[in-house]
Amino acid sequence: MGFSPEEAAAAIDRCGVDSSVLELADSIHAAQMAEEPDGTGWGYSRPRFEAAEGSSYCSARKKRRLMEEKRRLKRSCLSQRRGDYVKRSSMDFEDAPMVIPKPMIGFGLPYEKCITRRTLPEAAIGPPYFYYENVALAPKGVWDTISRFLYDIEPEFVDSKHFCAAARKRAYIHNLPLENRFPLLPIPAKTIQEVLPVTKRWWPKWDHRTQLNCLQTCIASAKLTDRIRMALENSSDPPTPRVQEYVLAECRKWNLVWVGHHKLAPLEPDEVEMLLGFPNNHTRGGGISRTDRYKSLGNSFQVDTVAYHLSVLKRMFPNGINLLSLFSGIGGAEVAIQKLGINLNLVVSVEKSKINRNIVRSWWEETRQKGDLIDLDDVQQLNGDRLESLIKRYGGFDLVIGGSPCNNLAGSNRHTRDGLEGQHSSLFYDYFRILDLVKCIMGQSS
């Protein structure tokens, strides 16, 4: 790793990547270098909730204080433009929303010029390492709040379309080092036609899609694909512009692919697994229905993306890691780490859904893991006492990973897009509570 600018430029040329990638990397790098002589280099300091508070292990009182702090921050509208990675002087403390950088490549992509260093706020530095994920396109202010709770770390905005053939716009907040990241091999193909070769034969010239939109929890019905088929049958060849427009809109909305003449179909669960980087049949069997497979997969990580970020752990932990995995789902984090060749000595996995826990458990057995897998069904079970005994027994956690529920943040939700205070998405505060407890306990014992 470690490309010179010339090598990076050459690599980008080979890949045919937009030069804006290089420009962005340059601007970020310049901003990183131009650090203030004193202070943290972040150019601002704001009150943050002091979580470590004696041995009073959270819950009611702490949660109340969290809510108070959150409301106060909301009122005071202390916002900071962060997304452009440009440091601001104290004059710029106006209400500026977080900006998502373009292109959405985080700190850089494999085999291209990357940001390799940043200055983390003191409070963010581990142990343990942590990694938090959620949807990038959340309602206004959500990422400002999340970032403020997670020790003022900048989110890393990444679209997984740079890692696989489907878009997945997500933001990740973590305190991992950035140097010497490497991708999982083999590198997946990034076009629909390569990944699903069957579709190539039937793909009409007027459908210019080469990548899929975000894989969600629901798929198109057979009725819809049949209506489209009828519309195409009754049109000319190629179809009239109006029909084309209708068909393409439905294709984009439902991620349909061409599987025959005038024939479109939603992705099969196996294909979704493959696109997200899971092993074949990962969610198959165990009494799970087809609809629930889509649901579990739609809520999951893109494994290659996450693995790229976590790859730095391989050198640091040659003997394996102890993992605390919150909101595990079907085990995207566990699969990513296993694929990186990092031993899992201990996994404490919290997941509400029983079928998801079964999926992780059977994956654990299929991959012949040597370590211990402890699965819990509720984050509330992880109180101070429970964590303390786990940490004493196993010697601490090396990584706390989790993507808290996005239900109340996701744009697809017509009913309860209530933001971070929503019934499910407010579980983010449990992620923070548990992370802060782990930091606290491990800080005391070391």
Added chain:
DNA sequence: CCTATGATGATTGTGAGA
């Protein structure tokens, strides 16, 4: 009870053009 299906918009951001 379980499963699949169809109906149900709003909130963001962006880019062109006035």
Added chain:
DNA sequence: TCTCACAATCATCATAGG
């Protein structure tokens, strides 16, 4: 700076049929 058209989006609910 403003409007306006366009595009994307880890979903929820009631209901029918097994």
